[in-house]
Amino acid sequence: MVYLYDDQLIMLFNNKTIHLEDSLIHIGTGAIKELNNYLKHYKNNKKVKFFILVDENSIKYCLPLLVNQVKILNRAEIIEVESGENNKNIHVCIELWQTLSKYEANRKSVFINLGGGVICDMGGFVASVFKRGIEFIHIPTTLLAQVDASIGGKLGVNLDLIKNEIGLFKNPSQVIVYPWFLKTLGKREFLSGFAEIIKHALIADTTYWKKILKTKLSDETEILKLIHHSIEIKQAIVQKDSKEQNQRKLLNFGHTIGHALESYFLEKKEITLLHGEAIAAGMICESYISYKKNKLSRADLQEITLFINSLYKPITFKKEEEIRLVELMRHDKKNEGNDINFTLLLKIGKAEFNKTGSVELIRDSFKYYHEQYKLQKV
Numbered sequence: 001m002v003y004l005y006d007d008q009l010i011m012l013f014n015n016k017t018i019h020l021e022d023s024l025i026h027i028g029t030g031a032i033k034e035l036n037n038y039l040k041h042y043k044n045n046k047k048v049k050f051f052i053l054v055d056e057n058s059i060k061y062c063l064p065l066l067v068n069q070v071k072i073l074n075r076a077e078i079i080e081v082e083s084g085e086n087n088k089n090i091h092v093c094i095e096l097w098q099t100l101s102k103y104e105a106n107r108k109s110v111f112i113n114l115g116g117g118v119i120c121d122m123g124g125f126v127a128s129v130f131k132r133g134i135e136f137i138h139i140p141t142t143l144l145a146q147v148d149a150s151i152g153g154k155l156g157v158n159l160d161l162i163k164n165e166i167g168l169f170k171n172p173s174q175v176i177v178y179p180w181f182l183k184t185l186g187k188r189e190f191l192s193g194f195a196e197i198i199k200h201a202l203i204a205d206t207t208y209w210k211k212i213l214k215t216k217l218s219d220e221t222e223i224l225k226l227i228h229h230s231i232e233i234k235q236a237i238v239q240k241d242s243k244e245q246n247q248r249k250l251l252n253f254g255h256t257i258g259h260a261l262e263s264y265f266l267e268k269k270e271i272t273l274l275h276g277e278a279i280a281a282g283m284i285c286e287s288y289i290s291y292k293k294n295k296l297s298r299a300d301l302q303e304i305t306l307f308i309n310s311l312y313k314p315i316t317f318k319k320e321e322e323i324r325l326v327e328l329m330r331h332d333k334k335n336e337g338n339d340i341n342f343t344l345l346l347k348i349g350k351a352e353f354n355k356t357g358s359v360e361l362i363r364d365s366f367k368y369y370h371e372q373y374k375l376q377k378v
């Protein structure tokens with residue numbers, strides 16, 4: 001609703017294309033034109049079936065814009081699922097595979113994910129194992145999906161409460177990052193995506209961090225530049241280590257604690273916590289652990305805490321709930337043996353992976369997190 005993109009921007013980002021292994025990432029207003037070009041070769045082949053996966057928001061806000069500009073997609077079957085992290089599971093996938101079977105999807109079909117990270121993660125997974133894999137395209141429509149979830153080929157669903165426990169690595173043939181979709185995004189969802197932008201700066205780029213500190217979130221020109229730079233940071237990391245054997249683990253900063261918070265509040269069902277909101281809290285706690293265990297300076301810790309606290313509301317949980325949170329952390333895919341694995345900061349703009357943290361330190365970081373919000377209120 002808030003973000004508009006003017007003509008100057010259209011010029012600036014019209015034809016930006018990044019190559020990532022076997023997929024192409026098109027960023028900017030010209031991205032839709034690129035999709036049109038790409039799908040052209042299906043025009044005379046009426047046998048190729050298109051499927052577009054949407055949720056109740058992307059069908060309303062994004063689908064009309066898409067089919068209006070990409071006429072060939074008028075012939076697509078639209079498959080709608082309910083939005084939300086609690087629907088990113090294998091049961092919904094089974095329904096999707098049944099629907100594909102019913103519509104006689106085959107190896108030549110093209111599956112398009114139009115939505116946020118939930119749609120991209122789950123839709124990509126559904127497509128990449130259906131009949132041992134059909135082509136899929138990501139059209140991310142949230143800030144989070146544009147700067148993070150659609151890039152790098154991680155696909156999958158949650159298993160009960162365990163985040164992304166089932167999945168695989170596979171790149172879409174195309175990623176269409178079209179900024180106009182963000183116009184209808186709510187402020188809360190926008191900020192959730194901004195958390196991954198903060199993460200990209202903290203792990204990889206001091207200058208970028210300084211830039212985002214000064215960026216007005218209502219400034220569309222600047223936001224579009226951030227989208228572009230965040231994609232570049234993520235794809236540069238992924239390119240070096242697509243299967244997360246080493247370097248790619250850097251992108252998990254804030255996620256050991258963040259994922260546990262996300263799972264915990266999914267289980268609790270009282271409030272919905274967005275992915276980025278959980279990661280924002282996780283980044284404060286893991287910065288504290290970085291300060292205690294690694295070389296992060298007190299000044300850097302304070303700068304990170306103040307900035308994140310200025311954007312996100314505190315997540316409240318009691319001391320007795322911490323045991324469950326730590327238990328959930330034990331499921332993290334990055335753990336080896338009994339230790340809980342973290343990516344920690346050395347300084348703003350530089351991180352290290354395969355670091356461990358004790359339960360005591362994790363609980364201290366929760367204390368720090370809560371105290372900082374209290375301090376801010378005074």
Ligand SMILES: NC(=O)c1ccc[n+]([C@@H]2O[C@H](COP(=O)([O-])OP(=O)(O)OC[C@H]3O[C@@H](n4cnc5c(N)ncnc54)[C@H](O)[C@@H]3O)[C@@H](O)[C@H]2O)c1
Nearest residue numbers: 057061083116117118141142144148149154181184185275
């Ligand atoms: N694969 C990866 O590398 C990766 C990286 C980061 C996050 N993720 C995953 O991404 C998911 C979170 O993604 P998300 O924040 O996009 O969540 P989401 O997909 O749930 O979308 C958030 C909300 O925005 C709505 N929405 C989508 N597009 C809209 C638009 N243009 N206008 C208005 N409303 C719109 C959705 O319907 C939903 O209600 C999590 O499951 C997380 O684990 C994956």
Ligand SMILES: [Zn+2]
Nearest residue numbers: 196255275279
């Ligand atoms: Zn994330």
